[in-house]
Amino acid sequence: MTTDDHLADLHAMWRIRVLEEKILELRLAGDVVGSVHLSNGQEAVAVGVCGQLRKQDAVFATYRGHGWAMARGVPAFPILAEVLARTAGVNGGRGGSAHFSAPEYGFYGENSIVGAGAPIATGAALASTFDKSGRVVVTVFGDGAMNQGAVPEAMNFAAAMNLPVIFVCENNKYSELTPINDMVRNPDLSARATALGIPATRVDGNDAAEVAAATALAIQTARHGLGPTFIEAHTRRIVGHYIGDAQQYRPEGELEADLAAEPIVRLSHQLIASGVAADTVDAARRRAVTEIEEAARRALAASAADPATALEHLYA
Amino acid sequence: MRETVKLNYGGAVNAALARSLDDYPEAILFGEDVAVPGGVFGVTRGLRKAFGPRVFDTPISETAMLGAAIGSAMMGRRPIVEIMWMDFMFVAFDQIVNQASNVRYVSEGRLTAPLTIRTQQGNAPGACAQHSQNMEALLLHVPGIRVAMTSTPQDAYDVLRSAVACDDPVVVIENRSLYAGPKAEIEIGGDPAPIGGHRLRRPGADVTVVTWGSITSRVLAGADRLAAEGIDAEVIEAVWLNPFDHAAVAASVARTGRLVVVHEANTTGGFGAEVVARVVESGATLKSPPRRIGARDSRIPAAVGLAAAVLPQEDDIVSGLRAAVAG
Numbered sequence: 001m002t003t004d005d006h007l008a009d010l011h012a013m014w015r016i017r018v019l020e021e022k023i024l025e026l027r028l029a030g031d032v033v034g035s036v037h038l039s040n041g042q043e044a045v046a047v048g049v050c051g052q053l054r055k056q057d058a059v060f061a062t063y064r065g066h067g068w069a070m071a072r073g074v075p076a077f078p079i080l081a082e083v084l085a086r087t088a089g090v091n092g093g094r095g096g097s098a099h100f101s102a103p104e105y106g107f108y109g110e111n112s113i114v115g116a117g118a119p120i121a122t123g124a125a126l127a128s129t130f131d132k133s134g135r136v137v138v139t140v141f142g143d144g145a146m147n148q149g150a151v152p153e154a155m156n157f158a159a160a161m162n163l164p165v166i167f168v169c170e171n172n173k174y175s176e177l178t179p180i181n182d183m184v185r186n187p188d189l190s191a192r193a194t195a196l197g198i199p200a201t202r203v204d205g206n207d208a209a210e211v212a213a214a215t216a217l218a219i220q221t222a223r224h225g226l227g228p229t230f231i232e233a234h235t236r237r238i239v240g241h242y243i244g245d246a247q248q249y250r251p252e253g254e255l256e257a258d259l260a261a262e263p264i265v266r267l268s269h270q271l272i273a274s275g276v277a278a279d280t281v282d283a284a285r286r287r288a289v290t291e292i293e294e295a296a297r298r299a300l301a302a303s304a305a306d307p308a309t310a311l312e313h314l315y316a
Numbered sequence: 317m318r319e320t321v322k323l324n325y326g327g328a329v330n331a332a333l334a335r336s337l338d339d340y341p342e343a344i345l346f347g348e349d350v351a352v353p354g355g356v357f358g359v360t361r362g363l364r365k366a367f368g369p370r371v372f373d374t375p376i377s378e379t380a381m382l383g384a385a386i387g388s389a390m391m392g393r394r395p396i397v398e399i400m401w402m403d404f405m406f407v408a409f410d411q412i413v414n415q416a417s418n419v420r421y422v423s424e425g426r427l428t429a430p431l432t433i434r435t436q437q438g439n440a441p442g443a444c445a446q447h448s449q450n451m452e453a454l455l456l457h458v459p460g461i462r463v464a465m466t467s468t469p470q471d472a473y474d475v476l477r478s479a480v481a482c483d484d485p486v487v488v489i490e491n492r493s494l495y496a497g498p499k500a501e502i503e504i505g506g507d508p509a510p511i512g513g514h515r516l517r518r519p520g521a522d523v524t525v526v527t528w529g530s531i532t533s534r535v536l537a538g539a540d541r542l543a544a545e546g547i548d549a550e551v552i553e554a555v556w557l558n559p560f561d562h563a564a565v566a567a568s569v570a571r572t573g574r575l576v577v578v579h580e581a582n583t584t585g586g587f588g589a590e591v592v593a594r595v596v597e598s599g600a601t602l603k604s605p606p607r608r609i610g611a612r613d614s615r616i617p618a619a620v621g622l623a624a625a626v627l628p629q630e631d632d633i634v635s636g637l638r639a640a641v642a643g
Contacts, residue, residue: 101422127390153380313424
């Protein structure tokens with residue numbers, strides 16, 4: 001990877017971070033209502049994975065999905081408009097923060113039921129075996145979803161059918177508010193994939209380049225007709241599970257350590273240490289701020305979803 | 317090409333599946349034991365041979381199966397998936413209630429899920445409590461999911477083809493006691509009809525009876541008995557429950573002035589209550605209070621004699637209709 005590649009990753013992560021911070025601001029101001037789950041700290045996984053995908057590939061994400069949508073190319077404006085319940089939102093306000101999709105960008109949606117996207121992604125991969133498109137499907141879920149029946153069912157289905165799907169587990173250490181390690185006997189979640197005959201790898205999810213390398217291999221495996229791969233990406237959520245989560249479950253000092261190791265801080269230090277000018281590094285942030293501020297301004301000015309349309313699109 | 321053939325109910329389902337797989341190159345058919353074994357009731361026999369890998373067996377993983385149907389449908393396939401027993405649907409209800417139902421609506425139609433779920437339900441002699449339930453009402457409480465239930469070979473064919481042609485998720489509920497029933501002359505091969513509508517099984521002047529599923533034959537037998545007593549029942553079979561033909565029921569009740577709904581499902585919370593409520597809400601003038609005849613809000617015992625005490629029998633239907641007309 002070149003310095004420019006790293007700077008591109010940094011910019012991509014800043015775009016997600018600034019978007020999430022803007023959504024937090026709008027939620028606290030009351031412009032956004034309802035439950036919101038931010039992905040601060042986990043940006044490197046979305047950026048590392050999506051950077052390897054082609055346009056035709058498909059991502060199925062979770063309610064913590066704003067960053068994944070953005071990494072797939074969905075612009076900030078329709079995401080913010082969606083979260084703000086505007087007509088111009090990606091789904092005209094029907095999906096909201098936790099359940100929107102933008103298939104025109106290969107983003108097949110967030111899902112607000114833990115683990116439920118995995119079987120659907122498996123189905124999308126099943127379609128690839130018939131349409132010969134070469135489409136690879138990524139399904140991302142958290143560590144908590146590993147304890148939900150839908151995920152192992154989907155993994156075995158994909159293994160048995162040899163489907164081109166990549167299971168990405170964002171292991172952020174907490175299943176909602178409970179440590180994953182208190183809810184499993186074997187903390188190596190990837191071992192479950194191995195047991196099902198799926199090649200599995202554990203990567204540093206705070207390193208976009210490492211995530212990208214694992215993804216590239218998984219994509220190659222899938223496109224060659226060799227079936228699914230499981231990637232366990234270790235990362236840390238440096239915000240609450242949802243906006244308003246008091247996070248009393250965190251041991252003292254943990255958040256400080258996580259903040260020092262989060263992917264944007266880390267990559268910035270790395271770039272500066274390698275001789276890139278601090279101003280060049282900071283430009284990635286400034287560009288993101290300019291973009292998101294403008295998008296937010298437009299989204300706030302956009303018109304609210306029209307109640308007269310509430311019953312549309314129920315049926316064909 | 318239209319032609320008339322003699323098929324039993326199971327054969328009609330098989331013919332509809334074959335025709336749908338022919339009509340839609342994007343159609344795929346899968347489920348537990350449906351391909352190589354040809355289905356536990358033999359309904360999908362021969363389809364694997366005829367259509368190759370488009371017809372395949374799956375693990376016993378209803379959530380994965382339904383998710384696979386939804387995801388492949390989003391990507392342009394037209395999946396037909398079998399849930400062997402309605403009772404098994406509940407291990408995967410999330411995929412229907414939270415997932416399939418929302419695909420079109422939440423995405424403003426950018427995504428669709430044109431999938432068909434075939435299942436079968438109801439009690440049969442000796443069936444245990446987990447293989448006997450009639451659960452259509454649960455599905456009918458979920459906007460976004462179309463629901464049909466058939467009882468004749470012709471409808472088994474026609475409704476399934478309409479379901480596959482429909483661009484929304486459709487659950488087609490069959491009944492295993494019908495599969496090996498008598499052959500009937502049915503017409504096959506035409507274009508699939510749009511979803512919806514009802515079947516007028518018996519015209520009558522004294523009472524409107526609305527029913528659906530395999531119990532329809534019991535209702536018709538009861539109506540024939542009552543004819544000998546001079547009671548003329550009109551029997552409407554609602555093969556489509558969503559969309560439901562409320563207008564047809566209202567029109568019939570406007571003529572007869574009486575309404576009885578019969579279903580094998582539990583009375584409480586059953587769809588019969590909805591049918592009655594719609595008629596009452598419409599302000600229809602009724603000569604007697606509307607009635608519901610359904611299962612007695614019980615678990616379903618395996619013993620045949622016990623099950624008969626729980627589920628509506630022909631005598632229950634006859635006495636219910638008699639009381640409605642007398643009332």
